[in-house]
Structures are given as C-alpha cells and as structure tokens.
Amino acid sequence: MSMSIVISILVTFLVIVLIVYLVDLMPIGDARIKNIIRIVVIIIGILVMLKYLAVF
Numbered sequence: 359m360s361m362s363i364v365i366s367i368l369v370t371f372l373v374i375v376l377i378v379y380l381v382d383l384m385p386i387g388d389a390r391i392k393n394i395i396r397i398v399v400i401i402i403g404i405l406v407m408l409k410y411l412a413v414f
Contacts, residue, residue, distance in 0.1 A: 363410055363411070366410050367407055367410050367411075370403060370406050370407055370410070371403070371407070373403070374399060374400065374403035377399050378396050378399055378400070381395050381396055381399070
C-alpha cells in the first residue's frame, strides 16, 4: 500500500467524522432524519474507501 492511499483513506475518514459531527449540530427536530443522514454519509464514505482500496 502506498503512502498516498493511506493518506487518502485517512482524509476520507476524517471528513466522514466531521460531516457526522456537523449533522449532530444541525437543529433538526426529528431524530430519524439525523439517523438517515448519518447512515447515508457513512455508506458513501465506506464506498469511497473501498474505491481507494481498488475493490471497485
């Protein structure tokens, strides 16, 4: 694994964590909507990480 792939995966992970944190700060009244947004962000992040690992 080259160093650029590791850095890309780390940056992607940090962006996912940041987006999930910002979603928690959003003043959305319904908790279900926040959970749906979190799940979508995590799934997209996992797909991007798998792309970096050349699975797709």
